[in-house]
Amino acid sequence: MICLDSLLSGIGSMIRMVIFIAVIVAGFGIYSYNKLQRFGQGVKSANATVLTVIQKRADLVNKLMDIAREYGNHEKLVHITLSNNLVDTFKEASAAMANLNAMAATYPELKANGAYQQLMNQINAVETELQHKREQYNHVAQTYNSERLQIPTVLFSGVLGFNEAPYFDFDNLQEIKEFKTDDGQLLKEMLATASSRAMDVTQKGLDKVQTKLQKKTENDINDCENEIK
Structure with missing residues (x-):
């Protein structure tokens, strides 16, 4: 009986330990998830702002090309396509700006155009904003990665x-x-896995108890039969 009590006590302690560890792991997992989700949302918000500024720059460059077409060199003034590939969009806008600057040097009247100057000022402001947003994004990304x-x-x-x-x-x-x-x-899957493992360990412990009880019962019956004989 003492051995059985010790067994039950040991299995009970093991089950409690498994449940305790599962709760600790789940707690740390949820804490880490919430923290990373918060910082991750900050990264996504910062990169959305950067991408918006890049598209704004491309829009302004397109408007600038519309003005420049009045002065010639039309074959190089192809509108920038705002595609899903932002690398292409950015590079096309930069190439277009290089062509526009070359045209402005060739056509002084273009450079003196009031609408052209206004758009150039807006583009310069957007490029300054882009640099600022870039620094902000990298700071947020560094915080998240850390x-x-x-x-x-x-x-x-x-x-x-x-x-x-x-x-x-x-x-x-x-x-x-x-x-x-x-x-x-993924968080749901992790918690489900932890719960499943805890249940498995608990079930194995209960199975051991049942096996020991069954074996002890059989031994007790055999002892009784031997005494009767």
């Missing part, structure tokens, strides 16, 4: 779908645009 590498967050960041945020570079605009974080599905 947070995801801290303990205990680093133990969960990859599992929960929080990958490293790309830093701003005009050659990786597409990566910045496509950056995303988990929508909650």
Whole structure:
């Protein structure tokens, strides 16, 4: 009986320990998830602002080309297509600006055009804004990347779908645009897995208790039969 009590006590302690560990892991997982989600949303908000400024720049360059067409060199003044590939959009706008600057040097009357000057001032302001937004984005991305590498967050960041945020570079605009974080599905799967494992361990413990009880009962019956004989 003492052995059985010890067994039951040991299995009970093991089950409590498993449940305790599962609760701790789930708690850290939820804490890390909420923190990373908050910083991840900051990254997505910052990159959305950067991408909006890039598209605004392309729109202004298109308007500038409409004015420049009145002065010649039409074959080089092709409207920028605002495609999903922002790298192409940015490069096309930069190439168009180079052509426009060359035209302005060739046609002084274009450079003196009031509408042209106004648009150029707006483009210069947008480019300054773009540089500012770029610095803001990189700061937010650095904060997020630093947070995801801290303990205990680093133990969960990859599992929960929080990958490293790309830093701003005009050659990786597409990566910045496509950056995303988990929508909650991976967290649900992690919690479901932890719960399932805890249940498995508990069930195995109960099965051991049942086996021991059954064996003890059989032994008791055999002892009784032997005494009767």
